[in-house]
Amino acid sequence: MSKQPIEEWMERHxxxxxxxxxxxxxxxxxxxELKEPDRVPLMFFTCGHVFAKWFKLSEVYFNYSxxxxxxxxxxxxxxxxxxxxxxAAEGFVLAVAFADVPQIAPVVxxxxxxxxxxxxxxxxxxxxxxxxxxLPFQFIGGExxxxxxxxxxxxxxVEFIHNTILPRACENxxxxxxxxxxxxxxxxxxxxxNYLNAxxxxxxxxxxxxxxxxxxxFAYAPLDFIGDFLRHPTGAMLDIRRRPDEVKQxxxxxxxxxxxxxFILKPTGAKFAxxxxxxxxxxxxxxxxxxxxxxxxxxxxxxxxxxxxxxVLFEGDHTPHLDTILELPKGWGIGVxxxxxIRKIKEKLEGHTCVAGGILPGQLIGxxxxxxxxxxxxxxxxxxxxxGFILAPGIAEIDPAIxxxxxxxxxxxxxxxxxxx
Amino acid sequence: MSLSEEMVRAIVELDESRAIEIAKKRLEAGEDPLKILDxxxxxxxxxxxxxxxxxxFVSDLVMAGEILKGISxxxxxxxxxxxxxxxxxxxxxxxxxxxDIHDIGKNIVVTMAEAAGFEVIDLGVDVPPQRFVxxxxxxxxxxxxxxGLLTLAIDSMKRTVDAIKEAGLRDKVKIIIGGxxxxxxxxxxxxxxxxxxxxxxxxxxxxxxxEEKKR
Ligand code: B12
Numbered sequence: 001m002s003k004q005p006i007e008e009w010m011e012r013h014x015x016x017x018x019x020x021x022x023x024x025x026x027x028x029x030x031x032x033e034l035k036e037p038d039r040v041p042l043m044f045f046t047c048g049h050v051f052a053k054w055f056k057l058s059e060v061y062f063n064y065s066x067x068x069x070x071x072x073x074x075x076x077x078x079x080x081x082x083x084x085x086x087x088a089a090e091g092f093v094l095a096v097a098f099a100d101v102p103q104i105a106p107v108v109x110x111x112x113x114x115x116x117x118x119x120x121x122x123x124x125x126x127x128x129x130x131x132x133x134x135l136p137f138q139f140i141g142g143e144x145x146x147x148x149x150x151x152x153x154x155x156x157x158v159e160f161i162h163n164t165i166l167p168r169a170c171e172n173x174x175x176x177x178x179x180x181x182x183x184x185x186x187x188x189x190x191x192x193x194n195y196l197n198a199x200x201x202x203x204x205x206x207x208x209x210x211x212x213x214x215x216x217x218f219a220y221a222p223l224d225f226i227g228d229f230l231r232h233p234t235g236a237m238l239d240i241r242r243r244p245d246e247v248k249q250x251x252x253x254x255x256x257x258x259x260x261x262x263f264i265l266k267p268t269g270a271k272f273a274x275x276x277x278x279x280x281x282x283x284x285x286x287x288x289x290x291x292x293x294x295x296x297x298x299x300x301x302x303x304x305x306x307x308x309x310x311x312v313l314f315e316g317d318h319t320p321h322l323d324t325i326l327e328l329p330k331g332w333g334i335g336v337x338x339x340x341x342i343r344k345i346k347e348k349l350e351g352h353t354c355v356a357g358g359i360l361p362g363q364l365i366g367x368x369x370x371x372x373x374x375x376x377x378x379x380x381x382x383x384x385x386x387x388g389f390i391l392a393p394g395i396a397e398i399d400p401a402i403x404x405x406x407x408x409x410x411x412x413x414x415x416x417x418x419x420x421x
Numbered sequence: 422m423s424l425s426e427e428m429v430r431a432i433v434e435l436d437e438s439r440a441i442e443i444a445k446k447r448l449e450a451g452e453d454p455l456k457i458l459d460x461x462x463x464x465x466x467x468x469x470x471x472x473x474x475x476x477x478f479v480s481d482l483v484m485a486g487e488i489l490k491g492i493s494x495x496x497x498x499x500x501x502x503x504x505x506x507x508x509x510x511x512x513x514x515x516x517x518x519x520x521d522i523h524d525i526g527k528n529i530v531v532t533m534a535e536a537a538g539f540e541v542i543d544l545g546v547d548v549p550p551q552r553f554v555x556x557x558x559x560x561x562x563x564x565x566x567x568x569g570l571l572t573l574a575i576d577s578m579k580r581t582v583d584a585i586k587e588a589g590l591r592d593k594v595k596i597i598i599g600g601x602x603x604x605x606x607x608x609x610x611x612x613x614x615x616x617x618x619x620x621x622x623x624x625x626x627x628x629x630x631x632e633e634k635k636r
Contacts, residue, residue, distance in 0.1 A: 131520075135573070140522050234525055237480040238487060241435065282479035282525075316601075320475075361572060366606060399572055 005415035006408055010079055013210035020210035024081045028212075028390075032309065032334060032354045036387035040380050040418035041081035042411065043356060043392035045336075048087030049136035050074060050398040057136055058128030061087060061113035064198035071202055075211055078398075078407050082390070083211050085202075088112040089124040090139040090276070092220045093169075093229035095261045096254075097162040102264045107192040109218045109261070113137070114194070118187045120171035123229065144168045145230040147239060150246035153230070154253045165230065217270035219262040219303060219310065222251035222295040224278045233279060240291045251295040259302055272311045272333070273303050276396065281316025281339075293324050300328060309333035313396060322348050338394035346383050356390035358383065359410065361399040369409035376413035384418065391418070424452075425460050432464035433471075435484045437491070444492045454499045458507055458536075461489050465536035469621025482620070483525060486532040493535065509540045511631040514556045514594075515566035516544030518577035526600055527568035530620045534566075537624050550577070550584035557590050563634065564627055567613070570600045578603075578611040586612075595630045599623050 013020050023038070030037035051060050051070035060070045071085050088110035095109040108115060116126050116137075125131050125138045144165050145153065152160045166173045172184040203213040226247070227236035240247050262273050275296075283292055300310045310333035317339040325335065330352050337345050337357040346355045358379050364372065376391070383389045391414055398407070422430070424447050431440035447457055468485045471477040477485075500506065513534050517524050524546045534541050542560050544552055553565060565585070567578050578598055585591050596613040599620070608616035614630075617623040 135520065138522070234483055234528070237483045240480070241437065241484050279480075282483075284478040284481060287478075287480055320478075362602065362604070365572075401572060 004408070004412050006079070006411045009411075009415055010076070013076075013079060017208055017210035021207060021212045024210070025212045028082050031388055031390050032331075034331060034351055034354060034388035036384065036420050038420055040384050040414060041390050042414045042418075043082040043084070043390050044074075044078065044080040044398055045084045045392065045396045046074070046087070046398050047089075047136065047396055048085065050400050051087070052134060052136065052400040053404075056127075056133055058126075058133040061127060061137055062117070064112075064195065068198070068202050068205060072205060072209065075206065075209060077404075078411060079210075080411070082214065082392075083206070084214060084216075086110055086396070089116070089126075089137045090228065091115075091123070092218065092225065092261075093123070093161060093165070095218065096158060096225070096257045097166055099158050099257045099260045104189055104192045105261050106217065106264050107196050108188065112191070112195055114191050115188060118184060118191055119173065122169050122171070139228075141228050141232055142169070143230075143232040143235055147231070147235070147243060150239075150243060150250050153226075154246065154249045157250075157253050158257050161229075169229075215269045215271045216311070217262050217265035217273045217308065219273040219275045219299050220254075220258050221275060221277055221279075221292065221299070222254040222258065223247070223292045224276075225254055225258070226250060227279050233282070236279065237282065240287060244291070247291060251291065255295060255298055255302075258299055262299075262303060262308065263306065266306065266308065270308060273308050274311045274313075275299070276313040277315050277318075280314060280318055280321060285320050288321050289324065293321070297324075297327065300332060304329055304332050312336065314338065315395075319345070325349060325353055328353075334390065336392060336394065342379070342394075343382055346386075346389060350386045350388060354388045354390065355383075356392045357394040358391050360394055361397070361402065364393065364402040364406050364410065365399060367406065369405050372406055372409040373413040373416075376410060377417045380414070380417045384420070424450075425456065428457070429460050429464045429467070432461070432485065432488050432492075433467050435481060435488065437484070437488050440488050441491055441495070444495055448495065448499055454496045454503065455505065455507055457496050458493065458538075461492060461536040462538060465489060465533045465624075466621070469533060469624065473619060473621055479525065479529075482529045486529050489532045489536050507538065510538035510628065511540070511564060511634075512542070512560060512562040513539045513564045513566055513627065514542045514544065514553065514560055514562040515568065516548035516553065516556075517546040517568045518574050518581055519547060519549045520577050521569045521571045521574040522546040523570040523600070524568070526570070526620065527566075530566060530568065530599065530623060533620050533624050534627065537628065539564075539627070550581040553581050554584050554588045554590065557585065557594060558588070562594060564630060565594045565596045566623070566627075567596070567598045568600050569598070570602060572602070574600065575603070575607050575611060578607075578613065582612040595627075597623060597626060 027037040027041045031041050054073055055070050059066050067087055075083055091111035095105045098105040111124050113126055116124055127133050127135045167176055173181055175181055227233040303310055313336045315338050319340040334354040334356055342358045349355055424443055428443040517527050531541050531543050597615045598613045599617050603616045615626050
């Protein structure tokens with residue numbers, strides 16, 4: 001049997017990682033610049049769940065060197081052009097709480113296992129702690145702000161979140177001014193340094209293996225911030241009807257600290273701001289256009305005019321709101337789309353937005369390798385021309401239930417059919 | 422326009438304060454509370470249709486659910502006071518399966534099912550198979566509804582159906598699964614009787630089952 005493209009590619013990763021890194025970086029940049037790269041880039045994004053293929057998750061999430069081993073195992077088994085690992089839970093609320101402490105804010109933007117142990121936060125649940133050892137961590141959010149408290153959030157979001165929300169949501173921060181509180185903050189700061197060192201080491205390791213790091217920072221959609229961390233998504237959806245003015249003022253007030261957090265990493269060369277969306281597909285265009293989009297748009301355009309492109313995860317089916325994306329400046333960034341017809345999305349956004357997505361976990365789990373190959377071939381045939389396309393599973397995880405053979409079929413198909421015609 | 426029509430319209434337009442105000446007015450005027458509940462069902466149906474047509478979105482369903490809940494909370498004490506009870510079309514035990522805490526969709530189903538006349542026993546979220554089994558023994562429902570949005574929820578659903586089988590209760594209940602990512606494939610794998618990604622379609626399936634059972 002002749003060698004599969006994936007094997008040849010892996011061999012090149014081993015023999016000439018520097019060249020592979022350069023090729024990948026160029027390929028990605030071309031796509032982001034809305035051009036047609038030498039080949040359609042393949043992107044994998046994981047929050048660590050996929051490591052369950054080989055490791056006990058309770059160990060991976062709580063031990064940074066195990067985490068590195070897991071990442072190495074993944075990339076050397078399933079190579080891609082753009083690889084992003086965020087093996088930690090949604091924690092943008094912490095970044096805002098510490099917005100005035102630039103050493104900490106961006107590092108605690110994701111809550112890692114050890115940080116969860118330190119804080120005992122109720123936003124997240126972890127394997128080997130609240131969950132069975134084989135399960136991935138889970139962000140569960142919750143309601144930590146009463147509807148009557150919008151005024152405090154509006155007045156001073158950072159102070160309110162730091163002084164009022166953290167004590168409610170984190171057991172070990174429940175008594176501000178206590179020794180335990182001080183101790184917890186000190187431990188969190190130390191952990192932030194640990195994690196930053198671990199990330200640096202992971203990035204260096206990846207670079208040597210032929211995987212360029214993505215210079216990334218973080219932002220958030222203001223209304224999602226309220227839904228995810230303060231009022232629960234249901235609460236946020238009711239508030240926009242019951243207290244529309246306060247919600248608008250609060251989303252307005254959140255723009256500044258969100259941008260403040262995002263800009264902290266600018267001096268380190270961050271070129272992209274990662275923004276996962278949640279409430280988008282649940283809102284009617286009318287509500288989206290009034291409560292969600294104007295504020296998210298301000299975040300994205302402000303980042304863009306400061307040299308940072310946005311990397312937006314449009315969860316669910318964003319089709320009803322597609323037109324609004326065209327209000328952004330051309331080349332504003334990358335949109336990863338989960339559901340909806342990717343061909344129509346690409347058609348609408350071509351020449352304006354770099355479109356990522358195209359295949360879903362369900363398809364990767366249920367289909368045969370042959371079917372995946374055929375599907376990817378057709379997808380590339382339709383979407384590669386015109387440029388600005390990245391092939392990726394439409395969500396921020398590679399499901400461990402996807403058979404290895406299917407992931408390999410996906411990679412092989414991109415290598416086989418992705419080259420520019 | 423009659424108050425009844427006005428109330429249905431206020432609910433469909435998601436005008437919470439107006440809808441509740443009219444409901445109160447009707448009760449004060451001594452109107453039959455059962456009629457008000459019937460209007461809730463009508464309103465829920467219209468809203469469900471609008472959702473299916475893509476006119477309404479999840480946030481609209483969530484608001485509608487709150488209004489329906491709000492009104493039935495005012496009506497219920499009145500029913501008790503009068504010693505009347507609504508004709509129950511069927512009994513539904515529902516929950517979000519183990520490992521999953523997504524409940525926005527499930528809660529919509531709960532309010533819509535109640536509006537349609539079901540007695541609903543809501544087990545909440547992250548419900549282990551054994552709790553479903555116990556609830557079936559305790560409440561003797563016609564239907565068991567399972568909700569889940571995570572991939573792992575599919576396995577939890579399967580384990581729940583298996584546990585129900587093991588307890589010898591599978592023939593006693595119809596099982597429907599729901600949540601944005603379930604499909605025919607999942608339904609067969611799980612061993613459920615039906616699946617849906619749409620609450621109002623789910624209600625129709627359940628009503629059909631109740632009709633069939635009557636025969
Ligand atoms: C809101 C949300 C959350 C909220 C949940 C709040 C809550 N209490 O429900 C929060 C922020 C807490 C959350 C957490 C997580 N989430 Co989440 N979440 C979503 C989101 C944005 C919307 C889901 C939703 O409510 N949809 C709206 C409802 C109305 O739709 P629905 O449930 O399908 O219900 C309808 C029908 O299906 C039907 N129905 C539903 N149930 C039933 C039952 C019966 C019996 C019947 C008849 C009908 C029926 O009726 C409804 C109305 O028509 C989706 C992405 C998306 N846009 O879909 C991700 C999503 C579901 N989440 C996801 C993930 C991964 C998670 C986390 C694991 C993230 C993490 N790594 O921490 C955690 C999981 C925590 C846990 N243990 O469950 C993934 C799931 C991927 C997968 N395949 O496994 C999704 C798809 C996001 C993504 N693209 O990656 N999430």
